[in-house]
Amino acid sequence: MKIVDARVIVCSPDRNFVTLKIETDEGIYGLGDGTLNGREMAVASYLSEHVIPCLIGRDPFDIEDIWQYLYRGAYWRRGPVTMSAIAAVDVALWDIKGKALKTPVYNLLGGKSRQGVLVYTHANGKTVDETVASVRRYMDAGYLAVRAQCAVPGVASSYGVPKGGKPYEPAERGLPSEDVWSTERYLNFVPGLFERLRAEVGHDVHLLHDVHHRLTPIEAARLGKSLEPYHLFWMEDPTPAELQEGFALIRQHTTTPIATGEVFNSVWDAHDLIRKQWIDYIRMTIVHGGGITHLKKTADFAALYQVKTGFHGATDLSPITMAAALHFGLAIHNFGIQEHMHHSELTDRVFPHEYSFNAGYMYPGDAPGLGVEIDEALVSQYPYQRAYLPVARKLDGTMTDW
Numbered sequence: 001m002k003i004v005d006a007r008v009i010v011c012s013p014d015r016n017f018v019t020l021k022i023e024t025d026e027g028i029y030g031l032g033d034g035t036l037n038g039r040e041m042a043v044a045s046y047l048s049e050h051v052i053p054c055l056i057g058r059d060p061f062d063i064e065d066i067w068q069y070l071y072r073g074a075y076w077r078r079g080p081v082t083m084s085a086i087a088a089v090d091v092a093l094w095d096i097k098g099k100a101l102k103t104p105v106y107n108l109l110g111g112k113s114r115q116g117v118l119v120y121t122h123a124n125g126k127t128v129d130e131t132v133a134s135v136r137r138y139m140d141a142g143y144l145a146v147r148a149q150c151a152v153p154g155v156a157s158s159y160g161v162p163k164g165g166k167p168y169e170p171a172e173r174g175l176p177s178e179d180v181w182s183t184e185r186y187l188n189f190v191p192g193l194f195e196r197l198r199a200e201v202g203h204d205v206h207l208l209h210d211v212h213h214r215l216t217p218i219e220a221a222r223l224g225k226s227l228e229p230y231h232l233f234w235m236e237d238p239t240p241a242e243l244q245e246g247f248a249l250i251r252q253h254t255t256t257p258i259a260t261g262e263v264f265n266s267v268w269d270a271h272d273l274i275r276k277q278w279i280d281y282i283r284m285t286i287v288h289g290g291g292i293t294h295l296k297k298t299a300d301f302a303a304l305y306q307v308k309t310g311f312h313g314a315t316d317l318s319p320i321t322m323a324a325a326l327h328f329g330l331a332i333h334n335f336g337i338q339e340h341m342h343h344s345e346l347t348d349r350v351f352p353h354e355y356s357f358n359a360g361y362m363y364p365g366d367a368p369g370l371g372v373e374i375d376e377a378l379v380s381q382y383p384y385q386r387a388y389l390p391v392a393r394k395l396d397g398t399m400t401d402w
């Protein structure tokens, strides 16, 4: 089998997605996701200008060799643009191999390690009452794990809380909006939120919380310690992770489990975090982390240190990545949990898919390959529109981490 054509499809069915379609001389094609939220066209250009010409004529079954060719062959290694582009190719090749061998991708990764993939979704509210009600709604819908975020009194536009009545979607068309942040108000507020949640919803549901890189290590240590009575499933991204040893300080002070890595793009971003057991869950995604090939190696490395996966799964990755993550999560032994933020109804129509949700778990389906399509006729009606994630400033105007 030979690759005869490949092209990038950029579309915006409610939000932007970058899709790579690789076609072969046997009529089998594969789909890969290269979406990088707020920097979509950089990946699209990287693929069109620099990667696709190198793919034509290659055997799509040579997934490892093509991965190494694109990673080592560029000379310039790592980084979110490069690794998202490599991921788009890699995932499309796994899709092709599954279709050619008439088997779902999870069978190529070792087969099923479990019956379903435990997922968590996002609850939020402008008040504690609203957040409690939101968590309850998802529990009633069957979720066994729920992330809880709440507007912090005195802090306009808190992370994880929608501004209008729509579902939370941080990327907005136009130039970046500016959020406001107060560490002091946040740290004083959050323990009470989880005290109330446990009192209201009991102890059987897994509760998670995303700090979104907002704290210093010692502030994160204080938060983790204050949340211990409410035994969170995890505290996510407590501090920016460029300084990996910052997590050692958090670890010294709290037993609240820690998840990080949704912005990572290489195992080298998490090398010390994993081998020194400073984290419990690695959140690097298939789309931003070089695809299934690199995530498999990262997960196997993490398994040696009893670190589990907890992949990012927001709407800023397409249903192609969601499907790939579900095949992956079904197959590997050290799977922990998978984030699941619902795509819009329009996005789901553009990307018809086999995966499904039932009673707290998701299932990738048994279609050959990944089990995701793209409706190209529909795509043409929704061209790319520039959009950005917000930025954040402290109350005195200082730029801080969003």
Ligand SMILES: [Mg+2]
Residues within 6 Å of the ligand: 210, 212, 236, 237, 262
């Ligand atoms: Mg997050």
